[in-house]
Amino acid sequence: MMVPLDPSSKPTSQRRIAEGDTVVVYERHDAMRAVAVLPGAVLQNRFGVFRHDDWIGRPFGCKVHSAASAGGGGARGGKGKGGGFVHLLAPTPELWTLVLSHRTQILYLADISLVVSYLELVPGCLVLESGTGSGSLTTSLARAVAPHGRVCTFDFHDQRAASAREDFERNGLTSIITVAVRDIQGQGFPEEHTGAADAVFLDLPQPWLAIPSAGTMLKQDGVLCSFSPCIEQVQRACEAMRSCFTDIRTFEILLRTYEVREGGLKGATTNEESNAVPLAQKKRKLLAAAETLDVKQNSSSVMVRPCSTARGHTGYLTFARLRVHGN
Amino acid sequence: MAAIPREAWEGCSVLLDINDGDRLAFFRLTPAATVKVGNRTCSLQPLVGRPFGSLFSVGPSGLVPCADAPSSRDDTTQDAADGPSQDETRDNRSLVDNNTAQNLSSDDIEAMKRDGVSGDEIVEALIANSSTFGKKTLFSQEKYKLKKQKKYAPKVLLRRPSTRSICETYFKKSPARTGFMRVDALSLLLSMANVGPYSDVLVVDMVGGLVVGAVAERLGGTGYVCSTYLGSAASSIDIIRMYNLSSDMTTRGPCEAFEVITKVGNTHYVVEVVLKSWAIAGNILISLPFRIVQAPLSDLCSLQNSVDVSSGLNDSIQGEAQEPTAVPVENTQPSVPQPTDTAVPDEKTQSPKEQSIDIDIPEPLLDEHINQDGNSSLDSKGDEDGSSIGPKSLKAGKAPSPERMKYWSEHGFSSLIVAAPGHDVESFVADLLPLLSYSAPFAIYHQYLQPLATCMHSLQVSKMALGLQISEPWLREYQVLPSRTHPHMQMNAFGGYILSGIRIHNGDACNGSK
Numbered sequence: 143m144m145v146p147l148d149p150s151s152k153p154t155s156q157r158r159i160a161e162g163d164t165v166v167v168y169e170r171h172d173a174m175r176a177v178a179v180l181p182g183a184v185l186q187n188r189f190g191v192f193r194h195d196d197w198i199g200r201p202f203g204c205k206v207h208s209a210a211s212a213g214g215g216g217a218r219g220g221k222g223k224g225g226g227f228v229h230l231l232a233p234t235p236e237l238w239t240l241v242l243s244h245r246t247q248i249l250y251l252a253d254i255s256l257v258v259s260y261l262e263l264v265p266g267c268l269v270l271e272s273g274t275g276s277g278s279l280t281t282s283l284a285r286a287v288a289p290h291g292r293v294c295t296f297d298f299h300d301q302r303a304a305s306a307r308e309d310f311e312r313n314g315l316t317s318i319i320t321v322a323v324r325d326i327q328g329q330g331f332p333e334e335h336t337g338a339a340d341a342v343f344l345d346l347p348q349p350w351l352a353i354p355s356a357g358t359m360l361k362q363d364g365v366l367c368s369f370s371p372c373i374e375q376v377q378r379a380c381e382a383m384r385s386c387f388t389d390i391r392t393f394e395i396l397l398r399t400y401e402v403r404e405g406g407l408k409g410a411t412t413n414e415e416s417n418a419v420p421l422a423q424k425k426r427k428l429l430a431a432a433e434t435l436d437v438k439q440n441s442s443s444v445m446v447r448p449c450s451t452a453r454g455h456t457g458y459l460t461f462a463r464l465r466v467h468g469n
Numbered sequence: 470m471a472a473i474p475r476e477a478w479e480g481c482s483v484l485l486d487i488n489d490g491d492r493l494a495f496f497r498l499t500p501a502a503t504v505k506v507g508n509r510t511c512s513l514q515p516l517v518g519r520p521f522g523s524l525f526s527v528g529p530s531g532l533v534p535c536a537d538a539p540s541s542r543d544d545t546t547q548d549a550a551d552g553p554s555q556d557e558t559r560d561n562r563s564l565v566d567n568n569t570a571q572n573l574s575s576d577d578i579e580a581m582k583r584d585g586v587s588g589d590e591i592v593e594a595l596i597a598n599s600s601t602f603g604k605k606t607l608f609s610q611e612k613y614k615l616k617k618q619k620k621y622a623p624k625v626l627l628r629r630p631s632t633r634s635i636c637e638t639y640f641k642k643s644p645a646r647t648g649f650m651r652v653d654a655l656s657l658l659l660s661m662a663n664v665g666p667y668s669d670v671l672v673v674d675m676v677g678g679l680v681v682g683a684v685a686e687r688l689g690g691t692g693y694v695c696s697t698y699l700g701s702a703a704s705s706i707d708i709i710r711m712y713n714l715s716s717d718m719t720t721r722g723p724c725e726a727f728e729v730i731t732k733v734g735n736t737h738y739v740v741e742v743v744l745k746s747w748a749i750a751g752n753i754l755i756s757l758p759f760r761i762v763q764a765p766l767s768d769l770c771s772l773q774n775s776v777d778v779s780s781g782l783n784d785s786i787q788g789e790a791q792e793p794t795a796v797p798v799e800n801t802q803p804s805v806p807q808p809t810d811t812a813v814p815d816e817k818t819q820s821p822k823e824q825s826i827d828i829d830i831p832e833p834l835l836d837e838h839i840n841q842d843g844n845s846s847l848d849s850k851g852d853e854d855g856s857s858i859g860p861k862s863l864k865a866g867k868a869p870s871p872e873r874m875k876y877w878s879e880h881g882f883s884s885l886i887v888a889a890p891g892h893d894v895e896s897f898v899a900d901l902l903p904l905l906s907y908s909a910p911f912a913i914y915h916q917y918l919q920p921l922a923t924c925m926h927s928l929q930v931s932k933m934a935l936g937l938q939i940s941e942p943w944l945r946e947y948q949v950l951p952s953r954t955h956p957h958m959q960m961n962a963f964g965g966y967i968l969s970g971i972r973i974h975n976g977d978a979c980n981g982s983k
């Protein structure tokens with residue numbers, strides 16, 4: 143279960159993988175997938191063939207080996223005896239974002255975490271969302287308002303709404319999330335939520351069309367967020383917000399990731415025998431003032447640098463607060 | 470009961486934003502509480518029952534609600550460097566600033582004040598009597614008006630303390646106290662550690678309580694925050710008192726005021742903490758919310774009998790680690806009642822105290838019965854906890870019950886967040902990771918990259934965790950205006966580093982049975 147709805151359903155070290163559970167099969171940080179555990183079923187990947195029956199009764203976070211090697215196999219750690227291995231993880235909204243099937247563009251960790259904080263979501267809140275898309279954000283919204291709050295999410299695309307509903311069901315979130323098919327830009331949010339929403343989130347092509355409705359749905363001082371990839375959309379959304387909203391702020395958030403490796407850097411002498419000056423002597427020059435003549439010769443150390451590929455842009459996040467009227 | 474209270478109530482903590490962010494201060498709405506705006510001391514009683522988000526002005530008898538909420542608290546005037554919009558034809562070529570533009574003298578203004586002319590009317594008069602106002606660009610006119618409003622018609626915005634507003638306030642006014650943790654970094658920590666209902670979150674908080682409070686807010690009365698610390702003395706987690714965490718909205722917390730004095734000039738801060746009642750009341754009970762407990766790391770570790778740490782991590786250091794001199798972290802001392810008007814200097818202290826708040830001595834506290842079971846309605850079956858021992862000492866959190874401790878040693882914590890700027894995290898992590906349940910995520914914040922890199926490397930070698938990643942958030946705010954949209958001219962360039970990962974079941978021979 144993705145989000146525990148009662149204390150007994152949270153994953154602990156005592157919990158065992160059971161039939162019907164969803165596990166996230168971790169091969170590598172960039173190779174994961176969600177698998178529903180079914181008796182008799184097998185998972186086949188480049189590391190071999192894995193029997194679900196071998197997983198049942200094991201703790202989450204454990205390492206499981208393949209029953210038979212698949213071709214050239216051998217897991218990350220080189221060639222293991224029984225072929226390759228994978229780890230079985232308990233699903234979380236963060237992992238779900240990495241493994242879900244992309245039916246649309248989705249929101250990722252950095253945007254999601256800022257959205258949840260800035261919308262000031264806490265357990266018990268009611269939050270409205272449109273569109274549902276692939277449900278990446280919806281899953282994190284659900285965690286933030288559970289166990290007693292609700293997420294009402296709307297998409298005008300029938301199939302997408304249905305697929306999202308299936309995913310939420312599989313992840314045990316149906317009591318928190320309701321998915322409805324509705325053209326939010328055309329019709330606005332349903333009247334039943336008028337003045338009841340703590341927060342509203344829009345990821346729509348023309349958010350400005352839905353903003354007046356969002357204002358009607360929100361409680362006083364409630365927070366609206368609109369996510370748009372293009373600055374022209376932001377421009378129009380902000381104009382639409384100015385009449386009823388205050389504290390309008392637009393952000394862009396990106397993550398830079400780093401890679402770490404241990405290794406020595408080659409000194410000049412390593413390659414050039416002809417270089418007469420010994421390394422130690424050179425170091426001494428550099429450290430002239432210091433008394434550390436016996437400085438560690440060990441040039442092997444942990445080094446870190448930014449990863450060279452990264453997402454350059456996801457979208458702009460505009461937040462605004464429903465203005466409170468004096469009385 | 471609504472999840473988020475939308476109106477201020479007697480005894481709650483509020484954040485006051487005075488003059489559009491010039492001054493931000495937390496207060497508790499006690500009957501005696503006051504705020505000084507300009508040279509006027511105003512009672513905070515008019516705030517009680519008012520919606521968060523309301524704007525107040527200062528009238529002859531104190532704070533009065535403005536007819537309408539702020540008209541432009543967005544970014545219309547964010548960047549001073551911004552020129553007129555492209556569509557505008559006026560420019561400032563003929564403006565001469567020789568201080569003779571204003572026909573009203575300061576005596577005139579004083580006279581108007583004595584006659585009870587309102588601040589807004591004075592601003593209008595100043596504009597009418599300015600010979601240059603008409604020549605200014607619309608943009609400069611707006612700026613002129615705002616400047617005069619701040620002086621003659623100051624506004625007080627009532628804001629609800631939340632993780633977002635508390636984190637932003639500290640980051641803006643007193644960043645050293647919260648380890649320079651930016652709100653996006655804090656948000657990432659909460660996500661990466663999968664903080665959600667019924668979580669039992671293990672936290673090392675050396676950022677004043679910001680993280681403990683944020684986690685507790687997300688738990689909403691379910692689960693537990695176990696705040697752990699090195700050595701025998703807990704570091705201060707005072708900031709949790711700025712959150713309205715108690716589910717019993719009528720419980721009155723300790724009377725206190727916490728004042729962060731405004732930025733002076735461009736770089737200097739003075740931070741002032743006023744905690745009068747603490748000094749007076751001496752041994753008052755602090756109502757730490759039921760779901761926050763504190764335990765020394767050594768206690769937690771000694772419970773960990775099934776030692777499966779075959780790690781390559783360093784031996785742990787149990788003593789107090791030292792603050793590096795480069796990073797003065799203010800007040801991580803074990804907490805003692807603060808004397809009145811303690812000026813706590815930030816890293817850049819030289820500036821004079823500009824304004825200081827004068828809080829009337831609040832009435833002594835506090836009916837001894839803080840409702841420990843206030844959140845029982847959110848509590849549920851199966852989450853056994855017999856203990857309802859009140860907190861014994863000032864600020865020290867309630868220790869977890871032996872049953873709780875036993876439960877955690879068998880089931881593990883749901884996740885871990887470490888925010889210990891100035892500490893060598895690698896040594897903590899070797900002790901902390903075994904306390905987590907299998908498959909539990911963790912997130913470690915640091916201002917420096919190298920300690921996290923070393924820690925990440927050790928974890929890779931030890932095979933205790935996977936999905937290891939160091940990330941650095943990059944946050945950019947934009948001014949969005951017709952024909953004037955661009956990133957803010959000033960931005961914060963550093964939000965800290967986070968090492969995240971997932972604890973795994975160690976060893977190949979992992980067997981279902983235990």
Ligand SMILES: C[S@@+](CC[C@H](N)C(=O)[O-])C[C@H]1O[C@@H](n2cnc3c(N)ncnc32)[C@H](O)[C@@H]1O
Pocket residue numbers: 246247248249272273274275276277278279280296297298299302324325326327328345346347
């Ligand atoms: C980019 S996706 C949202 C992705 C989502 N935020 C996530 O994280 O998975 C945008 C969605 O909006 C839906 N949509 C577009 N116009 C809409 C409208 N007028 N009413 C409701 N949904 C709409 C689309 O069908 C699409 O699924």
